[in-house]
Structure formats: structure tokens, C-alpha cells
Amino acid sequence: MEEKYQPKVVEEKWQSVWEDNKSFKVSHDAARSKYYLLEMFPYPSGRIHMGHVRNYSIGDVVARFKRMNGFNVLHPMGWDAFGMPAENAAIQHKSHPAVWTYDNIAYMRGQLKKLGLSYDWDRELATCDLDYYKWEQRLFLQMYEKGLAYKRNAAVNWCPKCETVLANEQVEDGCCWRCDSEVNQKELDQWFFRITDYAEELLDWTNKLPGWPERVLVMQRNWIGKSYGCEIDFALDGKAGAIRVFTTRQDTLFGATFMSLAPEHPLALELTTDDRRSEVEAFIDKVRKTEKAKRTADDLEKEGVFTGSYCINPVTGRKMPVYLANFVLLDYGTGAVMAVPTHDQRDFEFAQKYDLPLQVVIQPPGEQLDAVNMKAAYTDPGIMANSGEFDGLSSTDAKEKIADYLGAKGLGTKTVNFRLRDWLISRQRYWGNPIPVIYCDCCGVVPVPEKDLPVVLPKDVAFTGEGGNPLARVESFAKVACPKCGKPARRETDTMDTFVQSSWYFLRYCCPSFNNGPIDKQEAEYWMSVDQYIGGIEHAVLHLLYARFFTKVLRDLGYVDIDEPFTNLLTQGMVIKDGAKMSKSKGNVVDPDALIQKYGADTARLFSLFAAPPEKDLDWSDHGVDGSYRFLNRVWKLVFELKPLVEKAGRLDPGNLGDDAKALRRVLHKTIRKVTEDVGERFHFNTAISAIMELVNAVFSFEPKNDPANGAVLKETVEAMVLMLAPFVPHFAEELWHILGHEGGVEVHGWPKYDAAAAVDEELLVVLQVNGKLRGKVTVPADATQESIEQAALADPKIQVYLEGKTVRKVIYVPGKLLNIVVG
Structure with a gap:
């Protein structure tokens, strides 16, 4: 064993071993429990960045941990390879998109292999491969x-x-x-x-995905946008036909004073009078150049133009001017909005700008709004006013009654609307x-x-x-x-659209060489659904929604028997440097190649996993990278120094240990328990690594002396420590495992098991309170009864000060943690 840790030598050695042995190749094995771990595949832009390093390291920890726990793990990698950037590069560099793409894939594949990621490379695919996209054409x-x-x-x-x-x-x-x-x-x-054919099912299943972040589910629910309301026809004044609106606020119908159309609405030019035409056409042209996202922004300046035409409010008979408005979109509802400026803020701002009439129809409980003096729209529930027979009702009750009224009179129909539009x-x-x-x-x-x-x-x-x-x-x-x-x-x-390719690639990974169709149903039945999917929150309402839709379509076409593609979803945070997300434009990128060259891949992995929980943003720290590298060197030195003792160690006899050895063994098994739970249940990799660091400190502090029993405890501790490090720093751990004399790799040996009895503390530190305030602490045997702890507390001079002249009313005991004495 070299005394000094040499990451380049170690990593090249083990990467070669893994590649030669196809160590991570998997196949269908009905006798074993499967685990499908997948990170969103990358676009082959040319080089990986630190976001990739973090994302794929997170996934690799889980994949390696599951293998060590006996699962048959599918962990594939491929390339989202079609798309506009390749074509733009071809134009810029006078090359061909295929050449540019495959060159980038080759380079990035090499980078990923240098990170030691445990992929089954035999399942690699690129969406621009004919063997992939030909099946997509059949699906189309x-x-x-x-x-x-x-x-x-x-x-x-x-x-x-x-x-x-x-x-x-x-x-x-x-x-x-x-x-x-x-x-x-x-x-x-x-x-x-x-996709709208599946809107209801897509929405319904957002309530059946407990393994997904609620934030993502809320984003999808909002994007699908199911709303209950009415479709109402507003007859055109002096012309045949009507403008149909969808509204969820039929309770405000009596307050509608003008109509707003999307500039793209089919009636926009048809309703434009000759004297208004040039102004309307100029406005339409201006709005068409505005991005949709800006048109729906809260801070958008509301602008519009009068068409010269009018429509009729079906319940008041009011003659309403028809405007085009920049904030109305054609792809929501019907592209027409009945404008109620007293009860919708956008309509209020628009009416103020163009001096349009206001009519209050909902009053706040106990108040009387005056349209003339309103400074903003009133949008909360209230009491109906100026609404005919509905006056005095709560606006909530009036919604249903007005909907029924419109239906009975043939003026409107109850309708369910979805914001979602076809793809x-x-x-x-x-x-x-x-x-x-x-x-x-x-x-x-x-x-x-x-x-x-x-x-x-x-x-x-x-x-x-x-x-x-x-x-x-x-x-x-x-x-x-x-x-x-x-x-x-x-x-x-x-x-x-390239989102089509990324909507079913996870199914093709199950059977990348299948030649009789896009999906081998037998393989899909074994591997699907994906047990853990990992990727960015930015894909919440595009890729993730499309993949759910596509899976349901493939189910209905008979290819799969599942309803949803991803059982659990983790959306990892960004990598932040100098207060901003790493990007070339901000000049704050860290080159993974340079980092690996200086410190090794395992250091890069360890820092990206230790610096923050996976779902949080990671603040880049050069000092933190140095710290991770120093820690690995410290562990290496520790194993180097203890190797002779470990090699001579005899059989462990837990019943024949001194106090120091028992204490070390207690730390070990508490650490195994914590790391197992942090990695396997919570994905709290940072706290798991921290616990291993504390274990390393405990080993450094331990004095083995010449007691053979101490050597046995050290052997157990050092080996378990190496095994626990394996998912995080796999090259480093494999080398140490090999140095410690083991022939098989860490995954062959498996994850260490903790001994519950050994992890029990011999003493407990119990916090003492009087009337809920901290007044002292007491150390008691681990098996102490509540009665004995009460006696110790009452005898404590610090506690007696707060009991003088008072009566103990009751004692509240939280086992092993806290005793609260309530006095009066």
C-alpha cells in the first residue's frame, strides 16, 4: 500500500477493472428484487458541467447503495441527442449535426466514465440513433x-x-x-x-404520487388547470353571431362592462370597423412580437385597442364595447374574457387606462364599495349587489344559482375547462x-x-x-x-419536438436491443416503473408531464401495463458560485476535468454530496473541495497506519471487550444505523458523510494497545467504514477494501449491518425542566426507570432551587430525553 493517496492512479485502475469486467451490467432476474435508478439523460452539448457531476453523483450513490443491499439495479445512461443546438453548431462550424453530436457524445461519455459512475453502458442509447427513432415513427x-x-x-x-x-x-x-x-x-x-384527451387522468394521478415533491405536483396541477365555470354567449350588437366566453366568475356577470379579446382571436379583424382597422392591425402586429410569458406577467402594462364593435351582456342588456387586450391569450378558455373591472385587477387597470365603466356587484361583508372611489378591484367573496334577483346572496352561493339560471334561460352552460393545450x-x-x-x-x-x-x-x-x-x-x-x-x-x-424522444427513452432502456418493436413488454413488466428518477425542477411541466402522457398512451396501445412512469422523483438543486447559478455567461464555471485532474473524481463527488442536501442549492466552495480532499487523505493515512493491526486481528467477541472498545463499537453501529437510514430512506447524503467523519475521528482517538480484542474491533470498524464510504467515493473505497485483503469488491461483500444491542448507549443524558424551562441535566444508566430519574432530578441542588415553596403538580417524561417537572 502506498503511504500517500494518489487519486489518478487509483481511479484509472478501478475504472479499467469495472469496464473490463462489465461490473454494472444487469439482466432480467425474476429471483431478485429489481431497482430502476435513473437520472435525466443529458443533451450532448460538448462537455459536462458541475451540475451534471452533482446530479449523476446523487444517482450513483443510490445505485451503489441498492446493489450493496442485494437489489438487481438497472442504472442506464444515454443521450437526448436531437435538437436545435446541433443544427446551429453545424451552421456556425460548417459541419454536420451528426458529426458534432457524436463527437460530443464520445467526449462526454469519457468524462462520465472518469467520474466512476456505475452505468450499464451496454444499454447506452442516443435518440438520434436510427435504432431508436425508427420505433418512435411507428408509435407516431x-x-x-x-x-x-x-x-x-x-x-x-x-x-x-x-x-x-x-x-x-x-x-x-x-x-x-x-x-x-x-x-x-x-x-x-x-x-x-x-394530450388534452388525458387531462383528467393526468390531473387525477397527481394525487396518487406520494413519492413526488409536492412542489412539482402543484406545478402540474396548475399547468393542467382544471376549472369549473360557465360558457356564456354575448350576442353581437347589430350583427349575427356571438362571442363565447368561459368564466369561473359567473357571480360577477352583472358587472361585466366590456369585452376583451385575444389579438389572435378569429373575430378580432372580423369585428374591426373600417375606421379602426389601421390602429387594430398595428396593435395585433405589436402584440404578436411579444413573448407569451411577458403577456401573462403581473407587471405587464395593460394595453388594448377598441374594435369599433359591441356585444350585449345577456343578463343586463348593457351594450359592451369589444376591445383587443394584450393580456388575453387565445389558448386559454375561448380567447375572450368578459371584463368585470370592479372584481378583476387586470380588468380594473385596463378600465382605468381607457376610461371604461365600472359596476360593483359584490360588496365586502359590512361595507359599501363605491365604483367611483375604488383604488383596486375587490376580488374576495362577499354579498351580491346590483345583480337582480341574486342580490343579498353570498357570492359563493350565487355562482351555482347564476349557473343554473343561465342554463334554464339558454344563455350559458356549466362547463369544465382545462388550461392544458394539445402538444x-x-x-x-x-x-x-x-x-x-x-x-x-x-x-x-x-x-x-x-x-x-x-x-x-x-x-x-x-x-x-x-x-x-x-x-x-x-x-x-x-x-x-x-x-x-x-x-x-x-x-x-x-x-x-425533442421532448417526444425524451418521453419514452426510459422504457427503451429496458430493452435497447429489442428488434421486434419499440418495447419488449416482458422486460418492461420486470423493470418498470422507474423506482427513483432524478432531475431538475425546470422539467416539471414539460418533460415530466409529457413522459406521464406518453406512458399512458403506450399503456392504451398495449405496450405496457403501468399507469405512471416514475414512482419516486427527486429534483436536485442548482450549483451556485459567487451568488449565481454556474454558467458560462456569468463567468463562474468550474471545469470538472480540471477539478478531477487536481483532486480526483472521488473528491469532486464527495464535495458535491457533502456540501448540501440533494434537493437544495449547493454553494460552491474551493475551501470545501480542499476539505473533502484532506478528509480522504486522512482516511487513507488511517488505514495505512492500522493495516498491520487489522491483519493480525483475531475473531471478534463482543462479550469480551473493554470499556474503550465497547464505546468505539457503539459509535460504529450507531453510525451504520444512521448512514443506512440517511442514504436508504432520506437521501440525506450530507449528514451520512458527516456521521462517517465523526466515526473516523473516533477511530483516530482510540488507543488499541496490545489487546487482541481491540484489534478485532478496529478491523470491524475500519472495514465497515470503508464499505459505508463506497457509494460516495467508489474508487477510493474499492482500493482500500482491496488493501485490507479482500478479493471480491465492496458490492460483492454487501452493505454492513448494524447490531442494535451494540448501538445502545450505556448512559443517557436527560434534560431537566421546571415548568418547561431548562434548569439542568442529569446522566443516568441507559436502563434507568422513570422513577429513578425523577428521584435524581428532585435531589439535584440546581432543581431544588426552583421547587422551594412550590407543589409538584405533575411530571412529564419523554423517555431517554427529557423530564419536565410542573409546579404551582
């Missing part, structure tokens, strides 16, 4: 056949100079990120998945999964026959960044014979 066609995939017109961001569609992230202050041209909204035919999956980009559809002038939309799958991405494509979708310019790809009639036709050149 099956969804199309079931009516779950469809095409309709939708607005997209369009750069007129680059002649291409831009994602929302590529629109910066209303301009193209590449050429700085002003971005327009353009109507294009787009493909959608009918737009079309992307007018090259680097994605081709949508397997053909368009024929004679036959219409023709799905690519299964025998002609897969539709393969062509390689000979020019990337200029201009002229729209590169695929549309590849005639050998775009021009094709119709599978039905044989006449000239054109292939769909849109590709699928």
Missing part, C-alpha cells in the same frame, strides 16, 4: 391511427430574413437571435399530440425525427406504410441558416411516390 403512426396525432393551423415565430421558424428561446426582444431581424408570427400547418410537436428543422407522413394531391394525408419505415434523415444536406427547413430543399427526400396511388407526392419535412 399508431397515435395517428387512434386520432391522438393530428394536424391543424397554428402560429409560429418566423424570421423573414432567415426564412425559418424560430423557437421561443431564439426570439430575443422580438428579434431573431441570429440576424437581429424583427420576428413575425406566421400561420403554418402544424402537427399536434392530443405542438412540429419543428421546421433538420436535426430531429422525421414525421412519417406523405402528402398526395389525390389521396391527401398518407401515413408512411410500416414496411417503408423508418424514414431516414438524409445526410447530404446543406446548412446555411437561411431559406427555411433544410429538409425541404433535399429533393431526394422531399419528393416521393404516393404509397397509395403511386403518383408524385411530397414527404412531410417537419421533424418532431
